[in-house]
Amino acid sequence: MEEKPAEKKPANRKMLYAVVAVIVVAIIVIGAAAVILTAPPKKYQIELWFNSSGHYGDTENNLATVLKNSIESCGKVQVTLKSEIWANYRQDRNQGKLPFFLLGWYPDYSDTDDYVAPFLASSGSPSFGSFYSNASVDQWVLQEQSSTSATVRADAFTKLQNQLAKDVPYIPLFSGYSETAYVSGMKNVTLHPIMFKLFIISKPNSAEFNMSTTDSITSLDPALAYDYFSIELVNQIFDTLVTYEPVTSKLMPSLATSVPTVGNGISADGKNYTYVLKPGLKFSDGSALNATVVKRSMDRTIRINDAGGAAFLLWDTGALGRDQNNGNNTPVGAIEVAPDDLTITFHLQRPIAFFNDIIAFSVSSIVPWNYDQSKAQTDAVGSVVGSGPYRLTGYVPNQQFVLQKNSLYNTPTLYQSFGIPAIPVAAKVTINRRDSSTALAQDLKVTPKLADIVYRTLTPEDLATLQTQKATLGLTVDIATSPFIRYLVFNVKPNNPVAITDVRVRQAIAYSVDRAVIDRDVFASNVEPLYSLVPPGFSFSSSYSQPVFQTQYGDARCASANAIWNQLGFAASFASRELMARADRSLAIATETGIST
Amino acid sequence: MAIGRSLLAYAITRAALAVPMLLILLTAVFFVLRVLPGDPVLALWGGREPPPDVVEAARVQLGLDKPPILQYVDYMSRFFRGDFGLSIGVTYVGRPVIGEIMNRLPATVELSIGAMFVATTVGLLTGVVGGARRDTKLDVAIRLYGTIIWVIPIFWLGILFQIVFAIWLGWFPPHGRWQGTDYPRTVTGMYTVDSLLEGNLDHFATAVRHLVLPWLTLGLVLGGFFTKTVRANMIRTMMADYTEATRARGVPGRQVVTRHAFKNALVPVITVLGLQFAILFAGAVLTEKTFSIDGIGLLLLQSVDSKDMTMIQGVIVIYATIIVVISLVIDILGAVIDPRIRL
Numbered sequence A: 001m002e003e004k005p006a007e008k009k010p011a012n013r014k015m016l017y018a019v020v021a022v023i024v025v026a027i028i029v030i031g032a033a034a035v036i037l038t039a040p041p042k043k044y045q046i047e048l049w050f051n052s053s054g055h056y057g058d059t060e061n062n063l064a065t066v067l068k069n070s071i072e073s074c075g076k077v078q079v080t081l082k083s084e085i086w087a088n089y090r091q092d093r094n095q096g097k098l099p100f101f102l103l104g105w106y107p108d109y110s111d112t113d114d115y116v117a118p119f120l121a122s123s124g125s126p127s128f129g130s131f132y133s134n135a136s137v138d139q140w141v142l143q144e145q146s147s148t149s150a151t152v153r154a155d156a157f158t159k160l161q162n163q164l165a166k167d168v169p170y171i172p173l174f175s176g177y178s179e180t181a182y183v184s185g186m187k188n189v190t191l192h193p194i195m196f197k198l199f200i201i202s203k204p205n206s207a208e209f210n211m212s213t214t215d216s217i218t219s220l221d222p223a224l225a226y227d228y229f230s231i232e233l234v235n236q237i238f239d240t241l242v243t244y245e246p247v248t249s250k251l252m253p254s255l256a257t258s259v260p261t262v263g264n265g266i267s268a269d270g271k272n273y274t275y276v277l278k279p280g281l282k283f284s285d286g287s288a289l290n291a292t293v294v295k296r297s298m299d300r301t302i303r304i305n306d307a308g309g310a311a312f313l314l315w316d317t318g319a320l321g322r323d324q325n326n327g328n329n330t331p332v333g334a335i336e337v338a339p340d341d342l343t344i345t346f347h348l349q350r351p352i353a354f355f356n357d358i359i360a361f362s363v364s365s366i367v368p369w370n371y372d373q374s375k376a377q378t379d380a381v382g383s384v385v386g387s388g389p390y391r392l393t394g395y396v397p398n399q400q401f402v403l404q405k406n407s408l409y410n411t412p413t414l415y416q417s418f419g420i421p422a423i424p425v426a427a428k429v430t431i432n433r434r435d436s437s438t439a440l441a442q443d444l445k446v447t448p449k450l451a452d453i454v455y456r457t458l459t460p461e462d463l464a465t466l467q468t469q470k471a472t473l474g475l476t477v478d479i480a481t482s483p484f485i486r487y488l489v490f491n492v493k494p495n496n497p498v499a500i501t502d503v504r505v506r507q508a509i510a511y512s513v514d515r516a517v518i519d520r521d522v523f524a525s526n527v528e529p530l531y532s533l534v535p536p537g538f539s540f541s542s543s544y545s546q547p548v549f550q551t552q553y554g555d556a557r558c559a560s561a562n563a564i565w566n567q568l569g570f571a572a573s574f575a576s577r578e579l580m581a582r583a584d585r586s587l588a589i590a591t592e593t594g595i596s597t
Numbered sequence B: 001m002a003i004g005r006s007l008l009a010y011a012i013t014r015a016a017l018a019v020p021m022l023l024i025l026l027t028a029v030f031f032v033l034r035v036l037p038g039d040p041v042l043a044l045w046g047g048r049e050p051p052p053d054v055v056e057a058a059r060v061q062l063g064l065d066k067p068p069i070l071q072y073v074d075y076m077s078r079f080f081r082g083d084f085g086l087s088i089g090v091t092y093v094g095r096p097v098i099g100e101i102m103n104r105l106p107a108t109v110e111l112s113i114g115a116m117f118v119a120t121t122v123g124l125l126t127g128v129v130g131g132a133r134r135d136t137k138l139d140v141a142i143r144l145y146g147t148i149i150w151v152i153p154i155f156w157l158g159i160l161f162q163i164v165f166a167i168w169l170g171w172f173p174p175h176g177r178w179q180g181t182d183y184p185r186t187v188t189g190m191y192t193v194d195s196l197l198e199g200n201l202d203h204f205a206t207a208v209r210h211l212v213l214p215w216l217t218l219g220l221v222l223g224g225f226f227t228k229t230v231r232a233n234m235i236r237t238m239m240a241d242y243t244e245a246t247r248a249r250g251v252p253g254r255q256v257v258t259r260h261a262f263k264n265a266l267v268p269v270i271t272v273l274g275l276q277f278a279i280l281f282a283g284a285v286l287t288e289k290t291f292s293i294d295g296i297g298l299l300l301l302q303s304v305d306s307k308d309m310t311m312i313q314g315v316i317v318i319y320a321t322i323i324v325v326i327s328l329v330i331d332i333l334g335a336v337i338d339p340r341i342r343l
Helices: A010-038 A060-072 A086-094 A135-146 A150-167 A228-237 A291-304 A312-317 A355-360 A437-445 A460-473 A503-512 A515-523 A548-552 A558-567 A574-593 B002-035 B052-061 B068-079 B097-132 B137-151 B154-168 B191-197 B201-238 B241-248 B253-290 B296-305 B309-337
Strands: A044-051 A077-084 A100-105 A170-183 A208-213 A242-244 A251-253 A272-276 A335-337 A343-347 A390-396 A400-405 A428-433 A453-455 A475-490
Touching: A044 A060, A044 A086, A044 A503, A060 A077, A060 A100, A060 A503, A060 A515, A077 A086, A077 A503, A086 A100, A135 A150, A150 A503, A150 A548, A170 A437, A170 A460, A170 A503, A170 A515, A208 A437, A228 A390, A228 A400, A242 A355, A251 A355, A272 A355, A291 A312, A291 A335, A291 A343, A312 A355, A437 A453, A437 A460, A437 B154, A460 A475, A503 A558, B002 B068, B002 B309, B068 B309, B097 B137, B097 B191, B097 B201, B097 B253, B097 B296, B097 B309, B137 B201, B154 B201, B154 B253, B191 B201, B201 B253, B241 B253, B253 B296, B253 B309, B296 B309
Parallel strands: A044 A077, A044 A100, A208 A428, A208 A453
Antiparallel strands: A100 A475, A170 A453, A170 A475, A242 A251, A272 A343, A335 A343, A390 A400, A400 A428
């Protein structure tokens, strides 16, 4: 007889199903939680552009990479680096095609205005690619430009810098540096903020010295010279009505008897500047230099108005004007020679507080009566004639410049009160051009040395090497803050598809930037972090500069940045939130206790 | 006489073909430069942007306001009159292109000729020895040398030479073409030649001392190619029937190599010599940069950055002309050596 199989117990089966169901549900819940908690957060995408062809030196790639890393380190932004050669970069920038990019600025004249107006005024910002426009800002720019009152200007500059920090069309990064290395014992090697004065330098027991540089020139005609080294050489060969003291950027008279001030050369409305020339002035060829020659020289520069030149600083920025009906010279009566041939008055179309600084710039250098009146003077020995401390006596294009003492120099005692009895100090300077920083360093390493001094531009690596070896090589290495500044630009043009018009995005990125890392990793600790477009380290700007980005954004403050990103819908993951909060707490404690520098 | 006429016809044909080739190249470069993005006018000013009317005035002044086709017609009409136009880039704006090129061309030519001499001398010697002594230790060493020297970056070898021979040993100047202010009187622009023309041996020695390291750097790297090519051809000719037959006739080994195998091994080497000149000019750019020699290679690099279109066109035309002329000479030389080429 067949046995009936035993029935399974329904209760046990149900229990088994329940356990399995619980386990499955638990696995799903844990898995989902793990996915949610560990999922990479949605990131804000942004392109950071930089110049790839060395316009700002060999460090640009590293700088862009460090910036990318510091912005991405907060966890909420994905930065894509893009680069172009300079011609393309300029074009795309002006056409508003770049959303976020690196730029640099070297001022044309030593006034705080040159760090503010071109960047923030509606008329100037398109040329920086930011397209920033704010009616109040335009008004404040006009105030600081047209007033000679330090109080009025300070008030305007304060408002401008505060608005800059609020709207963030630019993020100041750092002040550049200038560097020189020279044979120990050379005297008066000064890294002047405006010009490198070769005519005050001397080498012990020698009437001459050799310098090497990587810089080249575009022209030695002051009407055209608008690049660093052309301007440097123009400043050695030509003279201006007013110039700078040997160490600071304070103005002092040169061809003129005094620097005009309000009530003593500057009219009360700030529109008329009168300069009185010293009597008996001469150019190095013996021809006369008087007020009529000064007027002719200024008109020549404005009339030629050459491509790439700086003439517009006189007729546009300097408000002298350019009149087509007057042969493209200044308008009739704009420059007046009266009552005698030693007195010249510039009648400006609007008040310009910094006109003296424009007159000290190389574009205002005075050229002789017989200079070519329709085009650039040829760069050749005998053709280049100025009234500065040196004459050009040797020129091998792209290789060598030889400067020798101008025996007819008008003001050899210019710096007597500064302990320099007569200039030029050295009778002869030979400048050799090299094509790389390595070559500059080699000029100081070989025996015998091929240069007594090297100036511009040593890479951070070569500079560090020379600093390490300076005792062995018998060198002195000087580094000083330069008026050159570097900054990031946001395109804020309305209705532009690539523009970053949401100010919160710009503010969040301003929180993320880490200037200390840039200084350490890219520039071997040689640059100064910058927290305003106005650098603090110069006599013309120190009283106006305010570190608005330091007080408002600081460096690498990811918690603050991420609070904004959260508002914008880029919520941080649990893990990254925790890490960022801890990092920010640590930074705050370190700052408060003075551990952080 | 028949052979002479045939060679002449061959040379004339090759020369006639070179002219349209240059014109096509120039036309292509002209339009490609204008199609590519980048505004040379804006690049004229460093940081500050002048007022818009200044920028537009500069555009008119430089002739860039006209349609490209009119610019082309204008450029070509001046080109045929020997006028390469004016520079439109930031560094040389307004200066005649041909003047800037001619200022620098002698430096590049002086560098290139010396480097090619080093390359061919070292390459031929090592290649012949390696090929003639196939699979010996010496051959293995030469093969290794040929490979390594060919792949070494020029700037790296240059810096190495500078450190060893200029800084450590002080035998040669580290860079530049001249030291001091007493330059040779300019006739050709090549300091070695100008020194000899003025009969000043001290000047000649100074010029040569400045060129030794650049010549060795560029020449040795290029010579790696010759080492390998000559060696391979030597092996081929050493195994050829006619070489075997020569040996069988009892001709001594050295004569077999120098009079028979080597001559025949040279034919393909001469053919690639023209191509090597193109590589030589590319290498010259790096050598010029490393040794601060202001040649047309550096001029081209600077011009590309500022999109100095007239200067780029000028330099490329000069490069192309030199290479075409050298290729023409080598083709004719090849046709003289091997009449089959003319067929």
